[in-house]
Amino acid sequence: MSKNPKKLFLLSGPLPELNAYSPNVYPLQALLEQYGYLTESCCPGRYDEPTRDALNKFQECCSSGDDISYEETIKRLCRARCGVSDNSAMTASTLPVVHSSPPITVGSIWLQDRLYFQIEKPTADFALDGQRDIFEKAFSKWGEITGLEFKQTNGENKPDITLAFHKGEHDDGFPFDEAGTPNGNMAAHAFPPPPIGGRFAGSIHFDDAELWKKDESTAEGVSLFAIAFHEIGHALGMGHSQDPHSVMYPFYNENLKDFTEKDKEMIKSLYGLRKQARLVAQPEDSQTITLNLGIEIA
Ligand SMILES: [Zn+2]
Numbered sequence: 001m002s003k004n005p006k007k008l009f010l011l012s013g014p015l016p017e018l019n020a021y022s023p024n025v026y027p028l029q030a031l032l033e034q035y036g037y038l039t040e041s042c043c044p045g046r047y048d049e050p051t052r053d054a055l056n057k058f059q060e061c062c063s064s065g066d067d068i069s070y071e072e073t074i075k076r077l078c079r080a081r082c083g084v085s086d087n088s089a090m091t092a093s094t095l096p097v098v099h100s101s102p103p104i105t106v107g108s109i110w111l112q113d114r115l116y117f118q119i120e121k122p123t124a125d126f127a128l129d130g131q132r133d134i135f136e137k138a139f140s141k142w143g144e145i146t147g148l149e150f151k152q153t154n155g156e157n158k159p160d161i162t163l164a165f166h167k168g169e170h171d172d173g174f175p176f177d178e179a180g181t182p183n184g185n186m187a188a189h190a191f192p193p194p195p196i197g198g199r200f201a202g203s204i205h206f207d208d209a210e211l212w213k214k215d216e217s218t219a220e221g222v223s224l225f226a227i228a229f230h231e232i233g234h235a236l237g238m239g240h241s242q243d244p245h246s247v248m249y250p251f252y253n254e255n256l257k258d259f260t261e262k263d264k265e266m267i268k269s270l271y272g273l274r275k276q277a278r279l280v281a282q283p284e285d286s287q288t289i290t291l292n293l294g295i296e297i298a
């Protein structure tokens, strides 16, 4: 999948004994921390209690209640996926909005009806026109459900949502790494609307170490549509879902084409709440609102 397949990252070996040191534990801890499961301090390289508890938490989340082996858990942990944490204060993905059904898993949403998006830095993997078409298609799907109008701009209008392909460190504190490192399974990440997304609010970044493809005519490569469709959800304020069929499931699903009924219900109630939501932080430009999730925003 990567342009650099020679450095395929693998976590291997049996489950370590509790409190044993093993070289396998370093990448395990890095991944668990990266995706929001290991939040307590742990001893690097040692399979200590915080590491074990974090692994158990991940196992619970990724197995939908089924009993899965350690080997299978590690396999799932290493799968290609979105870089946004499954338990991020940034997306407040585990905090339900009070009085909504189903619970909404966001921190902030856009208030205006029209949003501009711009491709700031395309990939060289295929023609720019093809990339434009894919983003248009992905945004229009979100538009149908949210009632938002998405318009592509080339600089005529200030973009609300920007799309860029980067490699490695790219100055937002969330570096991409090529396959071969603990973060090698990360294909993209995105920042929620302001104020929670801060100065990167609405930015969507794709790992340009991946080989991107425009359609299913080639087996090799990562589907840009599948990843963009998911990441736009984050740029609109959605967090991750544990439902493997959901657009907001964190793991790569090449066949992702559409929303589930539950996704639609959730998105509609989220963007339907814009008018009546209680404001906890009134931004100066009034372009976004923050739903009251009972969290403190620094
Ligand atoms: Zn994601």
Ligand SMILES: [Zn+2]
Pocket: 170, 172, 174, 189, 205
């Ligand atoms: Zn980034």
